[in-house]
Amino acid sequence: MSLGGEGEWAPPGVDPERPSVARVHDALLGGMENFASDRSVARKLKDALPEVVDLVWCNRAFIGRVVDFLVREAGIRQIIDLGAGLPTVENTHEVAQFADPMARVVYVDLDPMVEPHARAILDGNPHAAAITADVRDVDAVLGHPSLLRLIDLTQPTAILVVGVLHLISDQEQPHALVKRYMDALPPGSYLAASNFLASDSPKAKALEVMLQATMGTGHFRDRAAIARFFDGLVLVEPGVAHFPEWHPDERIPGPLAPWEELLLGGVARKPH
Template identity: 70%
Template sequence: MGISPEWAPPGVDPDQPSVARVHDALLGGTENFAADRAVARRLKDAVPEIVDLVWCNRAFIGRVVDYLVREAGIRQIIDLGAGLPTIENTHEVAQFADPAIRVVYVDLDPMVELHAKQLLQANEHALAITADARDVDAVLGHPGVAQLIDFSRPVAVMMIGLLHLFPDSDDPHSLVAQYMQPLAHGSHLAASNMMVSQNPQAKALEAMLLATMGLGFFRTRESITRYFAGMELVEPGVVHFPEWRPEERHSEGLATWEQLLLGGVARKP
């Protein structure tokens, strides 16, 4: 059961599904409307493993954040397209290692900021803002971001589960470069994209995303790797999510749906 349309905060159209709320519905959350649940049902009908895929995305985020703070020494993170709070959120994983780590959540859906504020009430090192990730100046120049983030020091920019939402006309490669260009040396990028595949499941998912939300632009491995142009890729490079520094090694190979998720982490020299 989700929330009633009457509870929609300003700026939220309960009849228009959002990526953040559809993800919430897929994960069994309650911060979603009927329109979001309808899309979630259609996605599950098209690709029954979609829930596993979303959880795989969450697990990848957790491993990436753990690497950034424990091995790369990052103490500031900007999480773009963060989505609604779930479990093991970016700030929770990061601040478990060091409570002083600073985290900014950015999402287009005002509900993300609303619920994150409740979660972060007593957390002076984390905040959430409502902004379009494609507007780099609005994000990096936001007063809250400018107050929390010291741009003279390394920052990690996370664009996981985000870039496949943007068509080529938005030039996502240029968008990545615009975020990384002003950042200090030693900053990191964590990014991903759904990968083009001839597999029927992949085609069904891409078609359903475009049909239900007008979003979902799968790209080739070469195109995804270009997000990290000019940076030093962290081992094991640009790989399928389960292959990126897994906690346990699996010998049985990747499931078909796991082959749709490609991402990596790189350091700005």
């Protein structure tokens, strides 16, 4: 269903004139669940950084490798995907349940469009759900009945905050937010997190300026600030790294492209 064009239908609670992070992401991937306002932002982002589509797919590949590690190697069977966005290929639950059909996944996003689309994909899947909630409201997320139906918060759980933290300003205390989620989980739980990396790179500066101008948000952070998200946790090798360097499917062929240097992420375990 294409949502573009004059007078086309929008779900209740959705303002088609106001771009959404989830729908801009969908537009960058060539999806159909977006409006003219979202496509306008996507075009501006591509003008600022022509490789932004590659960046989005790099992000998706990182999530896939992380989820596969969490289920196959770390033994995690419960995943909460914060700021999940609109469903696309190789969704978190697909990767997790390919490794273990009993793995349980809950998607969380603020955009009201995400939940109905995710529900359509998850129809008949008893081990996955989607909820509409603001990731900054920890109590609302972790206390949501649909989440509690699937996730036993007394058992080890993975929190994914990949492609989300750069949307949260320092004034909103993103490090304290991440800590609240991890404090609510038992030892043996995992955090997967990422952020755009602040640097002198012209591409980084152009993308940060464009995100601020088009979305009103976009907070790039230095390596030390990104590493702080994992304070008190035990990092999985290779630690905080550029996405292509984190458990690559094959040997990295050479130096990273400039756009591949824009993101840092990692995975860490809550110790006993």
